[in-house]
Amino acid sequence: MSESRRLRTALICAGYVLAAVVVCLALRLLAARMTGAQLLDQAQQQLARVQANQPLWQWQLRRPRDLVAGRAFGNATVEREDSGLRITSEDGAPFELGLPIAWSLDLRYWPILQLQLQSSAPGQLGLVWQGSQAPACLALAAHALTPETNSLRIDLRNLSWAGAEQAACKKPGIAQMLRLRIQLPRGASLRMASAALLTTEPMPHPQDVKIDLPPDATPQDIERITAPARNWPMPLFRLPDGITAETMLALRNQLRAVWPAALIVPAGATPQAEPATAADSAPAWGACILYLLVLLGLALRPVQGRLRPWIEIAGCLLGPLWLIMGLHWGLRSTPLGLTAFGGGLAYALAIERRHLPRLWRWPEAGQHWLWPLATLPVTMGLVLFYGHTLRPLLMGHVLAYFGWAWLQQWLMLIVLQRRFEQILRRPDWAILPVATVFALLHTPNGMLMQLCFVGELWWAWCFLRSRSVLPIALAHALCALLVESALAGGPLLRSLEVSARFFL
Helix, strand or coil, X not given: CCXXXXXXXXXXHHHHHHHHHHHHHHHHHHHHHHHHHHHHHHHHHHHHHHHCCCCCEEEEXXXXXXXXXXXXXXXXXXXXXXXXXXXXXXXXXXXXXXXXXXXXXXXXXXXEEEEEEEECCCEEEEEEEECCCCCCEEEEEEEEECCCCCEEEEEHHHCCCEECCHHHHCCCCEECEEEEEEECCCCCEEEEEEEEEECCCCCCXXXXXXXXXXXXXXXHHHHHHCHHHCCCCCCEEECCCCCCHHHHHHHHHHHHCCCCCCEEECCCCCCCCCCCCCCCHHHHHHHXXXXXXXXXXXXXXXCCCCCHHHHHHHHHHHHHHHHHHCCXXXXXXXXXXXXXXXXXXXXXXXXXXXXXXXXXXXXXXXXHHHCHHHHHHHHHHHHHHHCCCCCCCCHXXXXXXXXXXXXXXXXXXXXXHHHHHHHCCCHHHHHHHHHHHHHHCCCCCXXXXXXXXXXXXXXXXXXXXXXXXXXXXXXXXXXXXXXXXXXXXXXXXCCCCXXXXXXX
C-alpha cells in the first residue's frame, strides 16, 4: 500500500472515530435532557396534586391487573364489573389484595386511607404494610365491613399494629408494600372502585425546603447534605448539573427511599404546579390513521425520483420513533402505539417484498461469519469488568429474541442502509445514520443507546463487506442476550428498558 493510500485510509478511520465520538456524546446529552424533563414534569404534576388537596397516591381499580399480580392472594376470585372490581370469597378464609406501588409510600405524612367499596355481607377489613427491610406489620381489625358501607376513611395511626418486631410497627412509616386483608363469608363478594392515601397536615412551599445536591457527591455526602430534610414531608431536591440519565435515576431512587413524596428536579429547575393534561386520543388516532393511509398509498404507488429513498426512510421510521422517542411506551403498550409501530414495519415489508430472500442470504465466505462476532469478546470484556452473576433466561425468550434480532437487522441493514447509500455521496458513510437510527430506537436509555450505536456501526460495516444479515443477526442476538443476563442492572447499564419504561 502506498504512503498516500495509507494516509487516506488513516484519515477516513479518524473521521469515523471522530463522528462516532460526537454522536455518542450527543446521545448521552439527549438521554440526560429527556430524563431531566421527565423528572421536572413528574414533580410539577405532583406539586399540583398536593396544592389542589388531591391524593398523592391513589389507585383506580378497574381491571384485575390494577392489583398486584392481577389476583387476590388467597382463595378468592377477582372479576371486572362496570367501573370496579368484584372479589368473591371461595371458602370464607381471609385473602389479601395488593395495591401496586411504583417506588414507596410515605405513611408517616399520608396516613389516611380512603376506600370506595361495598360488601355483600358483613365482614372484616385488615391492613398489612411492610418497609424495605423490616418485617410486615398487620392490623387485623382495621374496620368492619357491612352491606350499608359505601366508603371508608381509616387513620392508620390509630390502628393496633402487630409484627415480628413490635418496635418497627409502633407507627406507620415508609412502605414498599400495602395490602388489604379481607375476610368475608363463603360466596360473599366485595366490590371495590378505588383507594387513596391522604394527608392531614399542610405542605411547605418548595422554596422553603430546597436542597441543591453538589456534583461528585458520595453517598455519605448526600446523607449529610440532606440531613436537614429528615422531618420534611416533601422536600425539593435539585440534582447536580452535568450528570447522566442513569445517575439522575439512581439519585432519584436513593432519595425516594427516604422521602417518597420528594420533588426531584434537574439542576437549576424550579417546579411550578402544573396538573397533568388529560390525553385526548381522538387526534392521535386521527394522525395514526392518516399515517397508515399515506403508507398504503406509497406502497401501492411509490414516489419516483430522488426523493423516494427519503420518503421510504421516513415512512418506515415515523411510527416506531414516535412510539419510542415520544415516550408512548409505558408500563403497558397501548393499541395506538402498537398500531403506529406495526404500520412502519408493515410498510418496510411492503417496499421490500420483492427482495425478501435477502433476509436469509448466506454469506459468501466463512470470514463473514467471524467479523460480526468480534463484538462478542468485547461484550464479554464489559461483563467481566461491570457485570454480575449470569441470570438464567427462559428458552422461549432466547429463541424469540433471535427472531427479533433478525427482524431488527433486516430493517436497519437491508431496508434503511441501502436507501441511505442512495442518498449519500459516499455510500460507505451510510453506516453512520443507520447506527444513529438504531441508537434512537433505544431512547432515552443513554448507555444502551451508546452501546447500540457502537455495535450497529460495526455490524453495518460488516454488512458492507458481506451483504448478508444472517451473521449479524446472530452476533446481535448473542451479545444482547449476554448483556441481558450478566450486564443489565449492574453499574454500567441500568436496564434494557426504552421509552417511558426506562423511568420506572
